[in-house]
Each structure stands twice: as C-alpha cells, then as structure tokens.
Amino acid sequence: MFDLPEEILVCLDELSETYGVGKNVSKNYSELSENYRNKSFKELNFPQAIAYAQGRMPATYSVIKYVLERFKNIGKNFSNILDVGAGVGALKIALRDCEVNYEAVEKSEAMRKVFRKLNGEDVKICSDDFRKFCCKNRYEAVFASYFVNEIKDKKSVLKKIFALAEKYVFILEPGTPNGYKNILEAKNLATELGWYPLLPCATQSCKLLEKDWCHFSIRLARTRRHASLKNATLRYEDEKFCYVIFSKKETKFENNNTIIKKPIKKSGHIIFDVCTGNGIQRVVRTDKASKKLQWGDQL
Ligand SMILES: C[S@@+](CC[C@H](N)C(=O)[O-])C[C@H]1O[C@@H](n2cnc3c(N)ncnc32)[C@H](O)[C@@H]1O
Numbered sequence: 001m002f003d004l005p006e007e008i009l010v011c012l013d014e015l016s017e018t019y020g021v022g023k024n025v026s027k028n029y030s031e032l033s034e035n036y037r038n039k040s041f042k043e044l045n046f047p048q049a050i051a052y053a054q055g056r057m058p059a060t061y062s063v064i065k066y067v068l069e070r071f072k073n074i075g076k077n078f079s080n081i082l083d084v085g086a087g088v089g090a091l092k093i094a095l096r097d098c099e100v101n102y103e104a105v106e107k108s109e110a111m112r113k114v115f116r117k118l119n120g121e122d123v124k125i126c127s128d129d130f131r132k133f134c135c136k137n138r139y140e141a142v143f144a145s146y147f148v149n150e151i152k153d154k155k156s157v158l159k160k161i162f163a164l165a166e167k168y169v170f171i172l173e174p175g176t177p178n179g180y181k182n183i184l185e186a187k188n189l190a191t192e193l194g195w196y197p198l199l200p201c202a203t204q205s206c207k208l209l210e211k212d213w214c215h216f217s218i219r220l221a222r223t224r225r226h227a228s229l230k231n232a233t234l235r236y237e238d239e240k241f242c243y244v245i246f247s248k249k250e251t252k253f254e255n256n257n258t259i260i261k262k263p264i265k266k267s268g269h270i271i272f273d274v275c276t277g278n279g280i281q282r283v284v285r286t287d288k289a290s291k292k293l294q295w296g297d298q299l
Contacts, residue, residue: 002065003221004058011118012020013225015050026058029055041150049110052120055229059239060146061090062220063172067243068094070199070296071168076247078141078168084130084161085147089115092123103139105130131157134205137242138166145172148182158186162193167248169195175215175240183214183242195246200296201258202251214260214275215242216296258297265291273299 004012028051035042044052045048071093073078079100083091086104088111095102104125106112113237114123126133131153151157161169171186173179184206187197208214217240227235256277260274264271272283283299293299 001220002062002218004061005093005096008118009223012050013053015117016225019047019050020085026229026231032056042111043108046110046113049088049108049114051229052111053114055092057088057235057276058220058222058226059090059218060087060172061094062218063239063241064090064094064145064244066216066218066296067170067172067199067245071245072171073230074199076168076198080139081141081143082139082164084142084144085150086115086125087111088121088144089119091143091145092119105133130160133160135164138164139172140166141168143170143172145170146174146184149173149179154182154185155189156191159193162190162195165248168198169246170243172241172243173248175217175242176214177210177213179242180213180215183244186244190246194268195248196250197227197244198247198251199245200243201275202256203275203277207275208260213242215240217241258295259295259299262295263293272299 024047028047030213031053032044032048032055035044035048037207081095081100081102083102083104084257086092086106092104092115102123104115104123105128105131105142106115107127108127109127115125116123118246128134140185142161144161146233148154148158148171153233169190171183171184187204187206190197196202197204206214208217219236219238221239222232256275258273258275261273261274269284269286272285272293274281274283
C-alpha cells in the first residue's frame with residue numbers, strides 16, 4: 001500500500017478545520033463526485049478542491065507511486081518533469097524524496113491554492129490552460145495523471161504532451177473502458193510520432209480489444225476522515241486504473257508477459273491471464289515463486 005505521508009494527512013485535516021469544510025465534507029465530496037460522474041468537469045471551488053485532496057488524492061497518489069515504482073524497477077529515471085493538470089500535487093508529494101526538478105501546469109485557482117498549502121509556496125506552477133501553455137523548454141519526462149479524460153480535444157493535447165517530452169511520457173487514467181480508450185489513443189499517436197511503449201507492456205498494438213480493457217488495481221487504506229467523506233464503512237478501497245509509459249528510445253527491455261487480471265488462486269495451482277506479444281494466454285503455474293506474483297507483474 002502507498003499511503004499519503006503523515007504530514008500531508010495532518011495538513012489536510014487542518015485545512016478542513018480552518019476553512020469549515022469539515023462540517024460539510026460529505027456534501028462537498030458528493031458535489032465533486034457528481035461533477036466527475038456527469039463528466040461536466042466544472043472548475044472546482046476551494047471547498048471542493050479540499051474535498052478532492054481528501055477524497056480522491058489518496059487514490060491518485062497510490063496509483064502514481066505504483067507507476068513510479070514500476071518505472072524505477074526497470075532501472076529508469078529522470079531529473080526533471082512537467083506535471084500537466086497537476087491538481088493538488090499528488091505527483092509532487094510522490095516525488096518529495098527524489099532529486100527531481102518539478103514544474104506543473106494547473107488551470108484551476110482552487111486546486112493551485114490547495115497544492116501550495118500542501119507543498120509550499122516555492123513550487124513552479126503555471127496557471128495557464130495547458131492548451132495555451134507556451135514553453136520553450138522541454139522536459140525529460142511529461143506526466144499526465146487523470147487529466148486526458150477531462151479534455152475534449154485529446155489528440156492535440158496528447159501531441160503537445162509528446163512535443164514537450166524528451167525521454168518519457170506518463171499517461172495515467174481511470175481504470176474504465178473510457179480510460180483505456182484514452183490509453184489506446186495515446187498508443188496510436190505515440191507510434192505515429194516515433195515513441196515506444198515501455199510499461200506495462202512493450203506491445204505497440206494492444207491485444208485486448210472490444211469486450212475487455214487493460215487495467216490494474218491497487219488497494220489503499222482509508223483514514224477515518226476519508227471513510228466518513230464517502231459515507232463508507234470499509235477502511236480500505238481498491239482503485240482501478242490504466243496506465244502507459246512511453247520512451248523515446250526503443251528499448252531492449254521487453255515487458256511482454258504482463259499479468260492482466262487478478263491471479264486466480266486454486267489449491268495447488270494458480271491461473272494467470274497473461275498478455276504476450278502474440279495475444280492473451282491463460283497460463284497455469286504450480287511453483288512456489290509464482291504464488292508471489294500479482295496483477296500487473298511480469299510472469
Ligand atoms: C482529476 S484532476 C487530476 C489531478 C492530479 N493529476 C492527480 O492525479 O491527482 C485533473 C486536473 O486537471 C486540471 N485541468 C483540466 N483541464 C486542464 C487544462 N486544459 N489545463 C490545465 N489544467 C487542466 C483540472 O483543473 C484538475 O485539477
């Protein structure tokens with residue numbers, strides 16, 4: 001599990017108390033959820049931005065940490081990054097122990113205000129709409145988490161993301177058929193532009209089409225406030241997500257045996273659904289080492 005650092009949780013509680021959001025916390029969260037459910041993506045006000053930080057950021061933070069860890073595990077890194085649609089700074093928090101030059105673009109004033117409360121005043125955040133963001137620099141990595149699904153003109157925004165990146169592009173999306181559609185759109189464009197998928201697999205044309213969608217899941221703990229915000233009794237939740245990391249260089253490393261479903265554990269054997277370069281295969285394993293393998297790992 002990747003839980004938000006304690007100082008951030010404390011800071012979030014203080015924000016809620018100071019701005020009186022605590023009393024209306026479920027109401028603010030319901031408004032926020034409605035905003036996402038009906039896909040209106042209206043700009044959030046300050047109480048709703050705090051509700052986002054408390055109700056959604058624990059999940060987006062966990063997903064970001066998971067993806068960064070997968071990237072690190074294959075021996076890759078970057079020294080500077082642009083965070084597009086940074087929200088309240090989940091990526092900034094995830095990178096707090098890394099020596100990385102971080103910059104962000106975030107158009108919502110309320111989100112930027114919460115971002116600064118959590119991460120300090122000295123972070124470089126541009127207030128532009130990303131479509132108008134004008135920048136002469138390029139970044140080793142460009143990161144867009146839970147952003148593309150909010151955008152109407154996806155192709156031109158994705159093109160801009162690739163144009164600003166020198167080495168890596170990260171796209172993280174909700175683990176829904178729509179989120180996956182955005183990942184496929186990014187993959188098609190990447191091929192046109194001469195980029196290569198690196199993770200979760202190195203296959204350019206996805207084998208899971210039509211009925212199914214490639215996604216993963218991560219479990220995270222809910223704090224008391226987080227649970228009460230959602231009127232939930234469970235003290236954990238499972239966040240489903242899709243992601244892709246692209247590399248400008250074709251790599252010899254090949255992720256072509258990705259476990260794409262939760263492994264089915266039986267007595268004496270485990271069943272894995274695996275995406276290979278040649279299609280989806282069902283594999284049965286009986287050895288001890290396979291017991292440790294999880295959804296998203298390489299078989
Ligand atoms: C769902 S939030 C994701 C925030 C953060 N990346 C995360 O993973 O928690 C999407 C963010 O993108 C921002 N956004 C949407 N369209 C944008 C645009 N055209 N330019 C800049 N920011 C935008 C929204 O204001 C919002 O803060």
